[in-house]
Amino acid sequence: MAYYGYHRISTKEQHLDRGIIEIERFCESQKIKLERIFTDKITGKNFDRPRYTVLIEDVLRSGDTLIITELDRLGRNKREILKQLRILEEKGVRVMVLELPTTLIDLSQMENNLAKMMIETINSVLIEIYASLAQAEMEKKEKRQREGMEAKKLRGEWDEVGRPRAIEQEKFNQEFLRVIEKEVTPTQLQKELGLTSSTFYRYRKKFFEKFPEFNQFQK
Incomplete structure (x- = not known):
């Protein structure tokens, strides 16, 4: 049994x-x-993340424990958060969420089945609530x-905003993992x-700058 931590942030x-x-x-x-x-x-909108993928697919084993600070570090889409929690449960991985104290209780050590069932129920309810709040916060931010x-467009300040990129860097990073694999x-x-070739290699350069652990694949 081993303990691992995971943490994600969405902006530079x-x-x-x-x-x-x-x-x-x-x-x-x-x-x-x-x-x-x-x-x-x-971004927390999806689970196509390099280090998270390695952690889930290659590192975590049945009996291991994953520690995160807050539920929204896993993501901000309720459906995907719950899906990932189910996947971890099916792998036999325990998840400890520091913002949810009841998830820090080791239920495997409890002999009182009624108390164990009550804590499991509380955990399920709290996870549903916190996942909903995380998604609501993400939607509010996007709005x-x-x-x-x-407002900038209406004020004639669109030039300050600039035209949208052909593709977001994070989207490119997700797609470029297919090249890595x-x-x-x-x-x-x-x-x-x-x-274009120049645009592709500009994005490619930024990918390797952000994820130096994949530098071996630059050759």
Whole structure:
């Protein structure tokens, strides 16, 4: 049985340090031996994240425990959050969410079945509520962004906003993982995305700058 942490942030302006420190302090206070913390700097709208994928597919085993600070570190889409929690449960992986104290209770050590059932019920309800709140916050943020851009257009300040990119960098990062996994060649992906060679390699350069652990695939 091993303990792993996972933390995600969605923008370059945020720093991973706070979440990492929170997980490390918790493990220290509980005398838990933490093997490693996996981190991603990418949107929470989906689960196509390099480090999360490695953690789920190649690292976590039945009996292991995954520690996260908040439920929305997994994502901000309720359906996907619940789907991932089910996948972890099916793998036999326990999830501890630091913002939900009842998830920190080791139910496998409880002999009172009634108490165990009550805590499981509480966990299910709290997870549903927090997943809904995370999605609502994400939708509110997107609404404010759309309204802000519309206001700039009306004020004639559209040039400050700039034209949308041909493709968002995060979307490119997700698609470029197919090249890393040898599902497609770089040329095939470039054609699929409808990018010029110069644009494709500019995005490619930013991908490797953001994820240096994949630098071996630059050759």
